[in-house]
Amino acid sequence: MERLPTLEDVARVAGVSRATVSRVINNTRNVDPQLHEVVWNAVGATGYVPNRAARSLVTRRTGTVALVVSDAESHDDDPFMSRFFADPYFGRVVGGLMSVLRPAGQQLALQIVGTEDARARLVGDLRQGQSDGVVVLSLPPHDTLPRMLTDASLPAVMIGRPADPVPISYVDLANDTGAALAAEHLVARGCQRVGLISGPVDVPASQDRITGFRRAMARRGHAFVPSVAGNFTHDSGEAGAARLLADHPDLDGLFVANDLMAQGALLALRDAGRRVPDDVAVVGFDDSSAALAARPALTTVRHPLEDMAAESARLLLARIDDPSQRVTSVIYEPTLVVRGSA
Amino acid sequence: MERLPTLEDVARVAGVSRATVSRVINNTRNVDPQLHEVVWNAVGATGYVPNRAARSLVTRRTGTVALVVSDAESHDDDPFMSRFFADPYFGRVVGGLMSVLRPAGQQLALQIVGTEDARARLVGDLRQGQSDGVVVLSLPPHDTLPRMLTDASLPAVMIGRPADPVPISYVDLANDTGAALAAEHLVARGCQRVGLISGPVDVPASQDRITGFRRAMARRGHAFVPSVAGNFTHDSGEAGAARLLADHPDLDGLFVANDLMAQGALLALRDAGRRVPDDVAVVGFDDSSAALAARPALTTVRHPLEDMAAESARLLLARIDDPSQRVTSVIYEPTLVVRGSA
DNA sequence: CGGCGAGCGGAGAGCGCTCTCCCGTCGTGC
DNA sequence: GCACGACGGGAGAGCGCTCTCCGCTCGCCG
The missing domain is CATH 3.40.50.2300 (Response regulator)
Structure with a gap:
């Protein structure tokens, strides 16, 4: 294994000191423009690349x-x-x-x-x-x-x-606002009986979506929102929708706290013979690739991750x-x- | 910002030399078990953590x-x-x-x-x-x-x-074998008219799947396999299936070179009024999460990525x-x- | 009991870099 | 014309670590 060029090598080729080469490379202080060029040429000629370890040893920066x-x-x-x-x-x-x-x-x-x-x-x-x-x-x-x-x-x-x-x-993300957006859309659509499939109740993002949704629904007169908690996975969405549907067969709207679960919920809805969006309207969250892959494609809250x-x-x-x-x-x-x- | 403990500090606390501490920490050479313990105690007391930069400067290893x-x-x-x-x-x-x-x-x-x-x-x-x-x-x-x-x-x-x-x-992965597995399964199912949605033709993995599939089909007397190339995305699968179906309405089997495209193909099939697997059997590739999310769930080639x-x-x-x-x-x-x- | 080798600890060089300090050379002002 | 400051370049220390080399202390054999 041949030795890699060091600052010293570049300095020798350029006919200057190590310090000058360092200054040129890091653009600290002014260096004579002519020398500047000489140094860069030497860098090119030697194929020099700064040693990260040595550099961070002294700068206390790792990059x-x-x-x-x-x-x-x-x-x-x-x-x-x-x-x-x-x-x-x-x-x-x-x-x-x-x-x-x-x-x-x-x-x-x-x-x-x-x-x-x-x-x-x-x-x-x-x-x-x-x-x-x-x-x-x-x-x-x-x-x-x-x-x-x-x-x-x-x-x-x-x-x-x-x-x-x-x-x-x-x-x-203003998760609460996002959830409110979903709520408003469902209500505006004329949904009367709206359910919620949330994420885990101890995760902040999830909590914000829950409270945001509830509050927005309440503001529109929907005091009670039946809900179940999932864990953001496809399967938990499917299971959650099935449970919700069993308890509340008259559901005509559903807000699901992420697209993956919403995709699962769509399946449960279909299995239960509900048409989406005619029988049940579904809104997801994230606008992930799952939203586009779902059929029908998901109306969802865009999350500029x-x-x-x-x-x-x-x-x-x-x-x-x-x-x-x-x-x-x-x-x-x-x-x-x-x-x-x- | 207070100074972080160095080897020197540990050595001082342990009452030994820097070299000994280094030996203990890196487990090189034998060190007196008693000293060994003293050193580790000193490490604990000082809260010492080796400096990666300094270490890699000399070992030429970065970790x-x-x-x-x-x-x-x-x-x-x-x-x-x-x-x-x-x-x-x-x-x-x-x-x-x-x-x-x-x-x-x-x-x-x-x-x-x-x-x-x-x-x-x-x-x-x-x-x-x-x-x-x-x-x-x-x-x-x-x-x-x-x-x-x-x-x-x-x-x-x-x-x-x-x-x-x-x-x-x-x-x-033995991509060709995997594709052959799919071919055999479709043939064994009784499919007579099998199509292929492949990946890009210049990607090795994709090529192997194409040749593997073709060869296995040919071996079973299926000389001609109508096919289109996608780019491994959901959409390209949907588009590919639509195209294939238009050209070959009598399709009763389909091998799709990855699950994402297969998921898309499923949609196109449904839009065209085909039931899966009754009218058209579909096999995907990868066994990714998309395979489980699809309806019906995809029969697919497992890829232990x-x-x-x-x-x-x-x-x-x-x-x-x-x-x-x-x-x-x-x-x-x-x-x-x-x-x-x- | 002397000599020799194995085993273990310490001293110190040096990895490649940055940066401080110093010195030489100008330009400028009085 | 001289003092002084500004500016650009060089010398050299030192970042924290590993590792070679050396020397000391044993144990063991003849």
């Missing part, structure tokens, strides 16, 4: 941002976490983050934390400087990680608000640049996308 | 593996790559990789390469030691990246065989450990999962 995904149910030795990773949610977030991080020259490193032990290790590694900052995704309710991160004063941004009040920046992820990356970078920056939050407004199901 | 995702169609400044990331395919691979890398103490860093320029930059960064090895995923046909990687003698493993012959290790990703991680780690290791390939055998659609 890496960690995406922390928490899966409380999985253990460290759990073979797969397909459940979560297979969800388009994950990919959309990654895509959004990358769109900002890549141009900024930052890498994205995946970190999965299952056990409490893994959390402690993670925070240790991060404090140590494994990465410059953290984007936290999909935490179980009442997770201690956000607190640990702020306590260690690590630059961190959450996607989705924390369940407990913690002074941490986050980007979120990619934009939100990109924004969280921007927030994080700003905070890394200037750690004194205030904790802040950015809330995105959802919109209703009307398709065939309602 | 990071890159997952390179190539998207020729996207540019460096393309806002999102939702198309790809939103596909469960990506998440399943990540999950499989993590299951091996995490226990091995390796990070996973995401790298996206669009332009040729980005490829060159990537190889430079990698040679430089940005990461210890590379898992290459989803390359466009005739991509030069595999060759660049082998030329730079970087440890690399591909998921899916390279389109051009390149001496690079890879993990793949998580296992394959995990295996590729193992291959890569082995190669990183011993770069002299031969180039190798591991081929997984698919199985048929029979559900409602055929």
Whole structure:
């Protein structure tokens, strides 16, 4: 294995000192334009690429941002976490983050934390400087990680608000408004008997959708909204709809807290002989690919996840640049996308 | 910002030299068991965490593996790559990789390469030691990246065989066998007029499925298989089925090269008034979540993607450990999962 | 009982980079 | 014409770690 060119090599070729080459490459201080060019030529000639490790040893910057995904149910030795990773949610977030991080020259490193032990290790590694900052995704309710991160004063941004009040920046969707949009649409359609299939009751995003929906319905005179809770999976949507239908056969409208469950609900509705949207109107949430794949295509609440992820990356970078920056939050407004199901 | 404890600090607390602490932590050479304990206590007391940058500066190891995702169609400044990331395919691979890398103490860093320029930059960064090895995923046909990687003698493993012959290790599925499984199933069912919706004709995995299917059909006397090519998306499956049906109204069997397209095909079939599986039997490929979400649930070829990703991680780690290791390939055998659609 | 080798700890170099400090060379103002 | 400041380049320390080399202390054999 031949030795890779170092700054020293470039300096020798360019006939200048290491310091000058470093200055040219990093664009710090003014350097004679002529030398500037000489140096760049030498860089090209030698095929020099800065050594990341050496650089971060002295700058205390790694050029890496960690995406922390928490899966409380999985253990460290759990073979797969397909459940979560297979969800388009994950990919959309990654895509959004990358769109900002890549141009900024930052890498994205995946970190999965299952056990409490893994959390402690993670925070240790991060404090140590494994990465410059953290984007936290999909935490179980009442997770201690956000607190640990702020306590260690690590630059961190959450996607989705924390369940407990913690002074941490986050980007979120106005879930309540989105749910209200769904409610208004169903009511405007003339639905009289509207049901709700919610997500887990202890997840903030889910709670907001529930309260937002209930409140909007109440405001329109619908005091009682029969509901069941699912867990955001296709199957739980199917099961939830079946249960709801059994208890309330006169249902003519349904709000389902995400598209995957809505897709499942559509199946249960069909099995029960209900036509959508004629007998029962269905509104989903997320505007994910499942919404388009469903038949009829889902009327759903659009969730600009990619934009939100990109924004969280921007927030994080700003905070890394200037750690004194205030904790802040950015809330995105959802919109209703009307398709065939309602 | 207070200074983080270094090896030196631990050494002082333990009353030994830096070298000894290093030996204890890395478990190199024998160290007096008593000292061993003293050192670990000191580590605990100081809250010491090794500095990754400093370590990799001297070991030339980063503890990071890159997952390179190539998207020729996207540019460096393309806002999102939702198309790809939103596909469960990506998440399943990540999950499989993590299951091996995490226990091995390796990070996973995401790298996206669009332009040729980005490829060159990537190889430079990698040679430089940005990461210890590379898992290459989803390359466009005739991509030069595999060759660049082998030329730079970087440890690399591909998921899916390279389109051009390149001496690079890879993990793949016996796509032809899988397609043959589908063919046999359709024929055994009594289908007389079987169509094929394939993937892009220049993607190796897709080619293998086409040839495998054709050959198996021919072997059973079905000389002609009407077919159209899609691009693995839901919509292209729907469009493909519609086209096929228009040209060959007597179709009674259909093999679709992935589940997403098959799900789309199911819709087209329904729109055309065909019942599945009674009028037309449909077999998909991948056994992804879409297979279960479809109605009827898809009979499909199971693709153990998580296992394959995990295996590729193992291959890569082995190669990183011993770069002299031969180039190798591991081929997984698919199985048929029979559900409602055929 | 002396010599030799195995085993274990310490000293110190050095990985490749940045950045402070210093020095030389101008341009400018009085 | 001289002092002074501004500016650009070089020397060198040092980031935190690993690892080679060396030396000490044993145990064991002749």
